[in-house]
Amino acid sequence: MSLYQVQKLLYNLNRDEQCKEQYTNDKMTLLRSYDLTDDEREALSQGDIGLLYVMGVNGQILMHYAAFLGIEWFDYLELMRKGITEHGPVRAGVYAMTGGGRSFTKEREIS
Amino acid sequence: MTLVYAGLTSHAPGMTGRAHMVENTNERDLLYAALDQQRQEIQDSGAEALIVVAAEHFANFFMDNMPAYCIGIGEYHVGPIEDPAWLKIEKTTIPGAPALAGAIAQEVLQSVDIAYAEEWKCDHGIMVPLHFLTPKYDLPIIPMNINCQGPPLTPLSRAWAFGEAVRRACDASSSKIALIGTGGISHWPATPDSGKINEAWDREFLDRLTRQDKAALLSYTDSETYQDAGQGGFEIRTHIAAAAAAGGPCHVQFYTANLPIFAVGCTVARFSVH
Numbered sequence: 001m002s003l004y005q006v007q008k009l010l011y012n013l014n015r016d017e018q019c020k021e022q023y024t025n026d027k028m029t030l031l032r033s034y035d036l037t038d039d040e041r042e043a044l045s046q047g048d049i050g051l052l053y054v055m056g057v058n059g060q061i062l063m064h065y066a067a068f069l070g071i072e073w074f075d076y077l078e079l080m081r082k083g084i085t086e087h088g089p090v091r092a093g094v095y096a097m098t099g100g101g102r103s104f105t106k107e108r109e110i111s
Numbered sequence: 112m113t114l115v116y117a118g119l120t121s122h123a124p125g126m127t128g129r130a131h132m133v134e135n136t137n138e139r140d141l142l143y144a145a146l147d148q149q150r151q152e153i154q155d156s157g158a159e160a161l162i163v164v165a166a167e168h169f170a171n172f173f174m175d176n177m178p179a180y181c182i183g184i185g186e187y188h189v190g191p192i193e194d195p196a197w198l199k200i201e202k203t204t205i206p207g208a209p210a211l212a213g214a215i216a217q218e219v220l221q222s223v224d225i226a227y228a229e230e231w232k233c234d235h236g237i238m239v240p241l242h243f244l245t246p247k248y249d250l251p252i253i254p255m256n257i258n259c260q261g262p263p264l265t266p267l268s269r270a271w272a273f274g275e276a277v278r279r280a281c282d283a284s285s286s287k288i289a290l291i292g293t294g295g296i297s298h299w300p301a302t303p304d305s306g307k308i309n310e311a312w313d314r315e316f317l318d319r320l321t322r323q324d325k326a327a328l329l330s331y332t333d334s335e336t337y338q339d340a341g342q343g344g345f346e347i348r349t350h351i352a353a354a355a356a357a358g359g360p361c362h363v364q365f366y367t368a369n370l371p372i373f374a375v376g377c378t379v380a381r382f383s384v385h
């Protein structure tokens with residue numbers, strides 16, 4: 001587990017335009033410059049929000065990453081729930097799911 | 112006395128970014144009206160600079176070197192770091208107040224070991240309040256950050272001491288300074304529980320601010336806060352620091368727990384500055 005390295009990559013990606021460019025154009029070089037496990041590299045390469053959430057990536061870092069990936073709000077919440085269904089509870093950090101997977105916002109179709 | 116205004120403002124990316132998804136538009140517009148009144152109050156105070164006591168979300172600081180407290184003393188700040196289309200706030204440059212901020216940092220250091228930064232990127236934690244309170248980004252901003260993201264966290268008593276130190280620094284200046292503390296009270300942002308709000312806990316916290324009950328405000332443990340108010344509840348540090356800076360009771364002008372799409376109970380409040 002190198003959760004710290006995963007978060008460090010996402011932290012840099014979230015706040016740095018050059019890093020965003022590199023993620024878009026040459027993702028593998030970017031991923032190689034962090035000390036990641038194969039699972040982590042794969043999750044970051046795929047933008048696997050559910051797995052990254054379960055790994056324990058800080059929610060704020062993950063939320064900004066999801067926004068960068070262009071994921072809609074309710075899809076993003078659902079991807080985190082799906083991550084828990086597939087991989088089990090959040091493994092680290094303080095962003096655990098506490099509400100049993102239910103929604104606390106009334107969802108509405110957006111035109 | 113040159114602290115001319117002190118108040119509280121909630122922040123959340125939804126407050127701007129998901130405004131169009133609100134069902135209870137009446138409640139939303141009451142919030143926006145309260146924020147506009149706060150904007151007017153800050154303007155009427157004659158403030159020449161605005162201190163924003165914020166709880167950032169990894170715009171500047173990371174676990175490689177995380178300051179408990181940091182003051183932004185740069186000439187300008189930039190933001191938002193987030194996708195502007197997502198936050199619905201355009202990227203912009205915000206004037207700083209380097210001389211004043213530097214003097215404040217020097218004075219605060221007499222009692223609190225802060226960090227300082229000449230570069231500052233703003234995330235929604237500062238951009239959302241500024242969007243409502245200084246929409247033309249023409250008021251010099253002194254950003255101050257308290258790490259509220261996760262343990263190890265600065266104790267609440269130190270957040271109080273930081274607020275007192277900021278006040279002492281303001282009083283030593285001849286500039287007119289406004290200050291807002293921005294955070295959430297209870298909330299579970301950026302989890303699948305987004306929208307969960309413990310309204311009773313929020314109202315009790317606001318009541319403690321209103322009563323100026325320092326002992327009660329500082330009595331929350333982080334494990335209790337995490338349990339009852341979520342990891343977002345760690346941001347009460349910003350409100351506690353603002354209360355200490357103001358020195359007078361809090362007047363809650365608006366509070367609602369009925370905008371869950373914003374993922375936070377929304378507060379607008381001002382303090383009597385004593």
Ligand SMILES: [Fe+2]
Nearest residue numbers: 166236295346
């Ligand atoms: Fe926050």
